Amino acid sequence: MKLHILHANIIYANIIVSIKSFYREKTVVFFRLAFPVILILVFGTIFMERDNEIFDLSIQDLDRTPSSEQLVEAIRLSKRFTITKVSPAVDAKTYAKTHKRNLIVIIPKDFEMSMMQKMESDTFGTPVSLNQLYDPSAFGVTTKLGVLDMVLAGINQEMSGKPPLIVSEPISILKKKYRFIEFFVPGIIAMAVMTASLFGAVNVNAELRQKGVIRKLFTTPITRIDWILSNVLYQFILAVLSTAVMLLVSYVVFSVSLEINAWLVVFIALDVFSFVGLGMILTRVAKEAESASAAADALMFPMMFLSGTFFPVEMMPEFLQKFARVLPLYYVNEGLRAAMVSVDHAAALKCALTIGAFAAVVFVLGSMITTLGGEST
Amino acid sequence: MTQNPEYAIEVTNLTRRYKGFAAVDDISFTVRKGEVFALLGPNGAGKTTTVEIINTIRKPTSGKVTLLGMDVTQKKYKIIPRIGVLPQGFSTFDRITVKETLQYYSRLFCNPNTDINGLIALVNLQDKVKVQYRNLSGGLKQRLGIAVALVNDPEVVFLDEPTTGLDPRARREVWKVLLGLKKKGKTLFLTTHYMEEAELLADTVAIVAKGKITAMGSPGELIENNANYLVAMLKSVDENVFEIVRNMGLAPAYDSQGHIKVRLTHTEDVRRLLNTVKDSGASFAGLDVRKPNLEEVFLKLTDEPLAQGFVRIKGAE
Incomplete structure (x- = not known):
């Protein structure tokens, strides 16, 4: 089939039909608009609390003296723990298992006496010990132990009455202090646009082909370019709408501090072009709707989890970080964060060029192998 | 065969092969302007391949086909605005209403003057204007498909098995619409495996079996010559x-x-x-x-036993 000039009125007609089909299918509306918002609300709420997290801490005071009670009070005053007292009469290990506690601090029976001796001798000998009974398999227990160590270090320093010799002053490379939600929202935008574009291209084209609608379209003046551009523009309109909803919810619910600039539109457009192009290739290669969907799944899931959507790629092992850097979604994620979080135009441009090159290759390839008829012409 | 302005379609030595198998095997025929021409044959005879080559969807392996005086392999984008096609198993966007479907296809033909309401009346879908395609019955879907094939006021209309899969009542409703088009003087190219349909609608019937035309003429001539x-x-x-x-x-x-x-x-x-x-x-x-009727002539020409056709024709396929 020859590449004829495109027809604006045909593209307009296709977009109108696609949008009408979209809003009349409530399930699609839900997954397209509400699902990413739910993800933002759920993960945003979980990690919002993590930024100022207060941990549960169980303390078993076997000493039951004014000194041990002062220590418990000092830990409470740090405001990093909600303290639950464990009766000295119970076995701490059994208590931890039955009450699902991942950390119990045990103040030993001779705590006050040891403290008095230590203070009177005023030497650097063996310190007074507290026992920490913990479950190493529990999620977050290491962080909790670290916070407890920090609190105890503060108490130690206060009791010694001497100023600290060394302190660290954190200096952020960013202008403002950012929270996890500000890292998360650009990732969800990139992911939502990717899944919608990929599945939109795969499902709609495969379904229409299977039902014979594309066969009928082939007997009208519509050209391949008209059809492909209609698909891309329709996906772009929905991507902008979905992004606007995600940002609105993020601003209203979490008061996010994210920069809105032209890069946002650029990255959404490149995201759409890349994954509609990839979808067109899958539709043509797989032919059957089911196998095209399966192939889309196989591509999408590694990208979702390995390209820094939910957590920074730096948290992954080195070989997975290298793998992440060949995934196109990684550059959309990084580019959006450079544009919206750190407002680093040079970094955004670098990412835009990389994903732009990928988009150009898959889109041109997808356009070349897409046909409207029953056979390649 | 030379181009003749009297003919809407001229097919000369048309062959289409798939991996060595000849789906259409060296067939030739002409269709006059204003004629209703039916390609009649059992499933797998090569009817759809033939019609899809003529209406530009497929390419021939060899032979020549001209439609409205133009070579179908060279002038697709000049031919398409002048023809209407109801493909086999017509389907369109599920959640788009009858009226919106016609408006959509009208826009594809860049034809703002299409009489949408007139088309709806022609196929008798006035009370279904706001019904989405997915909620129409099989017969109503086919009638909408016929209306879609007419949005550009085509000179030649191709109808590939327009009543296959319909119950007898829905089939008769579609025939009523097609008879209306015949009265209007449209050139209709019909493929069917229903004898009754060909006998009722067609001026000329070509019986096709295993990719070849075995007999051609008016229904009366076919009976006369083969009975x-x-x-x-x-x-x-x-x-x-x-x-x-x-x-x-x-x-x-x-x-x-x-x-x-x-x-x-x-x-x-x-x-x-x-x-x-x-x-x-x-x-x-x-x-x-x-004397035999057209159906019995058809069965003889396609080497099928007498009763086989009856069972198939009577059933609502």
């Missing part, structure tokens, strides 16, 4: 009669009502049949002898 035999039907027979007739060297077949049908080449065969059955002592309620 060089009689059809005898023995009614309410006992079980032995079938074997008795077969032992006479004839090829009997049961029809859907349990009667025995048999082709007789000579008039004296009638007397021989009657005497043989009587002499055997077998009972039967009556014997009808008549």
